[in-house]
Amino acid sequence: MSKIHVTTTVNGEPAEFLCEVQDSLLDVLRDQLHLTGSKEGCGSGDCGACSITLDGRLVCSCLVLGVEAEGKTIGTIEGLANGDELHPLQRKFLEHAALQCGFCTPGLLVATKALLDANPNPTETEARYWLAGNLCRCTGYDKIIRAVMDAAAEMRGEHA
Amino acid sequence: MNFVANFSDLKVVGTRPVRPDGIDKVTGKAMFGADLSMAGTLTGKVLRSPHAHARIVSIDASKALALPGVKAVVTAAGDFPEISSEEAAAGESPVNFRHMAHNVLARDKVLYEGHAVAAVAATTSAIADAAMALIDVTYEVLPFVIDVEAAMADGAPILHDDLVPSGMAAPGKPTNIAKRVEFKLGDAEAGLAEADVVVEGRYETTAVHQGYIEPHAVIASVNPDGQTQIFASSQGQFMIRQYVSKILNMDIANIRVTPAEIGGGFGGKTLVYLEPLAVALSRKAGKPVKMVMTRDEVFRSSGPTSGGVMTVKIGAKKDGTITGATIDIALQAGAFPGSPVAPACMCAFACYDLKNVRASGYDVVSNRSKIAAYRAPGAPISSFGVESAMDELATKLGMDALELRQKNAAKAGTKAAYGPVFPEIGFEQVLDAAKSHPHWSAPLGPNQGRGVATGFWFNIGGDSSASVFVNEDGTISVVSGSPDIGGSRASMAMMAAEVLGVPYEKVRPIVGDTAQIGITGMTGGSRVTFATGMATVQAAEKVVDELKKRAAMIWDISPEAVDWKDGEAVPAGANAGGFDPMPLAAIAAKAGKTGGPIGSEVSINAQGAGAGFGAHICDVEVDQETGHVKILRYTAVQDVGKAIHPSYVEGQIQGGAVQGIGWALNEEYLYDKNGRMDNSGFLDYRVPVASDLPMIEAVLVEVPNKRHPFGVRGVGEVPIIPPLAAVANAIKAATGVRMHSLPMSPPKIVAAIESGKG
Incomplete structure (x- = not known):
């Protein structure tokens, strides 16, 4: 079976790839486009380590087919920083030591960015429920939630 | 270095700087086990047993090998040496290399559902899947036993006909009990008899998995002369090197293991599963082989920790003074001996000052995946x-x-x-x-x-190595042998910076591969900041000694007349001479003229955890x-x-x-x-x-x-x-x-x- 040609935009740049119909978007991102920041922890949409945005909507890229990306806009962890300037979420994750092994971190950052795009002023409970689809086994989530709340406050301009 | 008695003098230790590997991890750049690819890499996959317990009658891979794109199939009988039973100390519990080899690839019997039977390397993942479906395995299905008490009962299905239990009288017939342990102090039963109040209860726990989010992953490449590169996610690059060498009978010097960033371990990555298979496949296929477990494989085939059953008895006087205590516990080992029953018994009452206590336990095999260490096993x-x-x-x-x-x-x-x-x-x-x-x-x-x-x-403490190098501009490079799972590079850099008296940002640490740094035990046992930290401190101290010597040479005074303070050489007293302090960077710049590059590597067996x-x-x-x-x-x-x-x-x-x-x-x-x-x-x-x-x-x-x-x-x-x-x-x-x-x-x-x- 011949491969299918797909045209997309990834992190603001035009991108094309060839893929088999059954290839997941996660496999395409990692193996074809060499964007290995998105991780596979389960392949079944349970862990959130492969979180990306597709036309602005938060999805698990392991549950999306590569061919479904045709004409769509993809956002991955590799596009979160603005050049050499870290996104406030990235900075706050580092300041709060919100990662230990760091494997779930790309997915958590992408998911949190989507949260704050939708709701710039979440309560702690809202943040915890939004991120309930992103598993972290190292931190117990405490420092992640603190980093999220602190970054959100900074992005709202509440820090002096 | 002696113990620092006055913590108020510390400038770096006790602060909260950003970890040196942090930006890589928030930008997606960090290279975990599955993130590396090499030109021409094949995909390796494992065919696993669908049965909890069965004899392998035959394995026929001819149809799989005939499929275009299939480059190698390996089985225990065809490709792995049969090795003798040998126990070795490893982290917190001993390992038996024969059992480990049989767990990596089943030989005569499969002992649990998910037990590896064969491995395939092919040009694509889809072809590897198709090839696995074409491997004919004939099984003679055997009765199985899952639960620990059922496995101990008379008439239970026996996993290993040759299992001889240690720590107890030989039962005179095949058994699933691998070991009995007992720890005693005083007379627990007499102590309980003295009690005013006694409580007794039976408690049960089930097997639980470490649940690291990153599945096991490896890429291996073997050259025709035997030189082998392995890039893998684990709690110890030296562990992988040693275990692969044992299981495949290879020279250790031919194996170079580069530690990937590790996406969680918690004890579960203190063993090899895929690495020997990837090496054997690469050797046979002549190409690099990458293998990544699915989550399903992680659960079914890599070790959780034991479940167990126990009876606990504690007696006390009316004022609360405990007079006696006992625990009798039986733990699942999985398919091969080696549950953490000894530490379970040793830790049971260790919080308390008891005169009369007994803790005894059984290590019991059953048709479950072989247990692995899990955080305080x-x-x-x-x-x-x-x-x-x-x-x-x-x-x-x-x-x-x-x-x-x-x-x-x-x-x-x-x-x-x-x-x-x-x-x-x-x-x-x-x-x-x-x-x-x-x-x-x-x-x-x-x-x-x-x-x-x-x-x-x-x-625990144990074997650790670290080196500290002074760069030409006075910045510092630190190499340690401990994979960093939770920020240990930061603590190594902080301890080195503290000893050298330089800012944390001037010290950049890495985790070395097996050819770049001395042997270092696994990241486990809560040992890294203690043991590898101690090696780092000692290496930094040797560098300080050398820096003082170089300053002494430049000033033409005795090295004993030089002190080290806040990153600078200073005269030890008025008699030493009226020299201005000489910063580390100035000494580094002159290193070529005072004896050459400055650096130190320290390998220790850290005691006193x-x-x-x-x-x-x-x-x-x-x-x-x-x-x-x-x-x-x-x-x-x-x-x-x-x-x-x-x-x-x-x-x-x-x-x-x-x-x-x-x-x-x-x-x-x-x-x-x-x-x-x-x-x-x-x-x-x-x-x-x-x-x-x-x-x-x-x-x-x-x-x-x-x-x-x-x-x-x-x-x-x-x-x-x-x-x-x-x-x-x-x-x-x-x-x-x-x-x-x-x-x-x-x-x-x-x-x-x-x-x-x-």
Whole structure:
């Protein structure tokens, strides 16, 4: 079976790839486009380590087919920083030591960015429920939630 | 370096800088096990047993090999040497290389569902899948046994006909009992007879998985001359090198292992599963082979920790003084011997100063995947029984649960049942901090309850290597042999910066591969900041000595007349001469003229690890109708010796506590009637998620371990021990029912409430 040609935009740049119909978007991102920041922890949409945005909507890229990306806009962890300037979420994750092994971190950052795009002023409970689809086994989530709340406050301009 | 007595002089240790590998990890650049590719890499996959127990009659791979794109198939009989039984010390528990080899690839029998039978390398993942379907394996299916007591019973299906139990009389017939251990102090039965009050209970736990989010992953490339490159995610690059060498009978010098960033381990990545298969496939195919487990494989085929059953008895005088205590425990080892039954027994009563105590246990094989280490192996299991019983005892005595523990607390001079006499330890300080914490006396609402439990872990030292190099511009490079799972590169850089008197940002640490740094034991046993930290400190001290010599040479005075202060050489006194301080960078710039590059590598066997103790307070609210338990508030107090980077110490405590909460409430291995795992995904094997939890307050008590220059005690393992009983005790307080069996899932709690007992 011949491969299918797909045209997309990834992190603001035009991108094309060839893929088999059954290839997941996660496999395409990692193996074809060499964007290995998105991780596979389960392949079944349970862990959130492969979180990306597709036309602005938060999805698990392991549950999306590569061919479904045709004409769509993809956002991955590799596009979160603005050049050499870290996104406030990235900075706050580092300041709060919100990662230990760091494997779930790309997915958590992408998911949190989507949260704050939708709701710039979440309560702690809202943040915890939004991120309930992103598993972290190292931190117990405490420092992640603190980093999220602190970054959100900074992005709202509440820090002096 | 002697112990630093005055912590107020410290400039870097105890601060909270950003970790050096941080930006890589928040931008997606960090290279984990599955992230590397090499030109021409093949995909390797493992064919696994569908049966819990079966004899392998034959394996025919001819059809698979005929499929275009299939480059190699390996089996135990065809490609792996049969090796003799050999035990070796490894981290916290010994390993047997013959068993390990048979676990990596089944030889005559498959011993659990998911046991590897053959491995395939092909040009694409789809072809590898097709090839596996074409391998004909003929099995003779055998009866199986899953549960530990069933495996010990007469007439149980036998896994290993040649298993001879140690530590007990030979049973005279085949058995699944691999070992009996016993630790005694005084006369436990006589002690119990003296008691005014005795509590006794039977407790059960189930197997739980470490649940690291990154599945096992490796890429291996073997050249025709035998030189082999391995890039893999693990808790020890030297562990992989040694185990691959043993299993495939290769020269160690031919194997170079580069540690990938590791996406969590918790003990589960202290073994090899894929690495020998990838090497064998690459050797046969002549190309690099990459292998990555699926989540299903991680659950079915890599080791969880044991489930077990135990009976605990504790007796005390009316004033709370414990007169005698016993625990009898049996733990699942999985398909090969090696449950953590010894540490389970050793830790059981180690929090208490007891005169009469006995802890005995059995290591039992059954048709489950071979267990692996999991954070304080064994200790949470026995602690669940002991600390639940302590709560029952406090209730019976009408005593405050913390006061009962204070009354019997281990302290400096206490002889533990497992042998040693404790030096300075911080358990009393931990209990005091817990008792004075506002959490302990905060009000509770209806259906709410509060529990407390404690935990002990040895912590270990062992082989570690580190090197410190002065660069031409005066910046510092540090190399250590310890894979960094939770920020240890930061602590190495901080300790080196402290000794050298330079800013943290001027020190850049890496984790070396097996050819770049001396042998270093695994990242496990809460040993890295202690042992590898000690090697780093010693290497930095040697560099300081050398820097002083070079300054002395430049000034033309004796090296003894030079002091090192805040990153500069200074004359030791007025008699040494009136020289201006010479900064490290100035000495580095002249290194070529004063004897050459400056650097030092230190390899040590670190002794003097300090034991760790913790106490956790947990508030729950129980929905009496559904049995749902909500964790309302959680406080974890722990003696950490001295926190090098307090944020990462807190992180260990918070993460460990939450793993323990998952063990207490949700997590379990479920098997169907055919002995196959029934919940091998994160949807059905439910680890805690963010919405399950409140903030976890970590309270750091610092009673320094004087055998480490900065007072470090290991911190990573203690926090997983108390939660099981802390949650159970809180549920008892909220509902009046004692839960004797983990996990304390809603159906079990509803049933217990309805029957009015646990």
